[in-house]
Amino acid sequence: EVQLVESGGGLVKPGGSLRLSCVVSGFSFDSYTMNWVRQAPGKGLEWIASISKSSDYIYYADLMRGRFTISRDNAKNSVYLQMDSLRAEDTALYYCVRWGNWNYDYWGQGTLVTVSS
Amino acid sequence: QTVVTQEPSFSVSPGGTVTLTCGLNSGSVSSSSYPSWYQQFPGQAPRTLIYSTNSRTNSRASGVPDRFSGSILGNKAALTITGAQTDDESDYYCFVYLGGGIWVFGGGTKLTVL
Numbered sequence: 001e002v003q004l005v006e007s008g009g010g011l012v013k014p015g016g017s018l019r020l021s022c023v024v025s026g027f028s029f030d031s032y033t034m035n036w037v038r039q040a041p042g043k044g045l046e047w048i049a050s051i052s053k054s055s056d057y058i059y060y061a062d063l064m065r066g067r068f069t070i071s072r073d074n075a076k077n078s079v080y081l082q083m084d085s086l087r088a089e090d091t092a093l094y095y096c097v098r099w100g101n102w103n104y105d106y107w108g109q110g111t112l113v114t115v116s117s
Numbered sequence: 118q119t120v121v122t123q124e125p126s127f128s129v130s131p132g133g134t135v136t137l138t139c140g141l142n143s144g145s146v147s148s149s150s151y152p153s154w155y156q157q158f159p160g161q162a163p164r165t166l167i168y169s170t171n172s173r174t175n176s177r178a179s180g181v182p183d184r185f186s187g188s189i190l191g192n193k194a195a196l197t198i199t200g201a202q203t204d205d206e207s208d209y210y211c212f213v214y215l216g217g218g219i220w221v222f223g224g225g226t227k228l229t230v231l
Contacts, residue, residue: 044225059218103168
């Protein structure tokens with residue numbers, strides 16, 4: 001069974017940092033591009049970043065570039081999202097997502113990040 | 118900044134047909150945009166409905182009823198639900214490729230079936 005389990009969310013003050021983790025199981029992790037997607041409360045989906053199988057290709061949404069860093073450790077079946085200089089508008093549910101056959105075929109349950117003083 | 122546009126809301130009667138669209142504020146959505154469609158119910162993660170939409174074909178994700186279909190209509194991607202059911206009441210998001218490794222979700226359409 002394919003599973004993606006995010007962790008690392010929580011309450012952080014504006015300007016602070018958080019590192020999200022996503023551990024996967026049930027598939028060959030190093031064969032898939034992985035992504036992070038977020039959803040602010042009551043709002044739509046927002047693509048954050050993607051990282052290729054061997055970390056050769058990394059891309060970010062314009063709003064996140066420079067503050068967020070995506071990385072992966074294939075030996076640990078894990079993908080990460082380092083988030084710095086956090087703002088109130090970064091408050092959201094953050095999903096770890098597998099890029100399958102030209103679509104996001106598996107999603108985690110999400111980890112909630114709240115940025116507030 | 119490129120914005121992916123969707124109708125904020127739509128209403129359809131049970132058994133009716135509805136077409137949701139997905140466009141760009143500048144430019145066109147085409148098969149090269151690799152448009153896909155996701156359905157999301159409150160409190161749940163999204164699930165794929167349609168992917169690899171082009172003018173001739175589209176791929177339906179596993180388990181998705183054939184009343185859902187995707188297409189390219191003019192300069193937009195479209196999701197058509199034929200014979201809508203009350204269970205189809207949810208949020209629908211399109212997702213497109215802008216190039217240079219950059220992808221964007223549309224703002225979503227809240228579909229009401231009544």
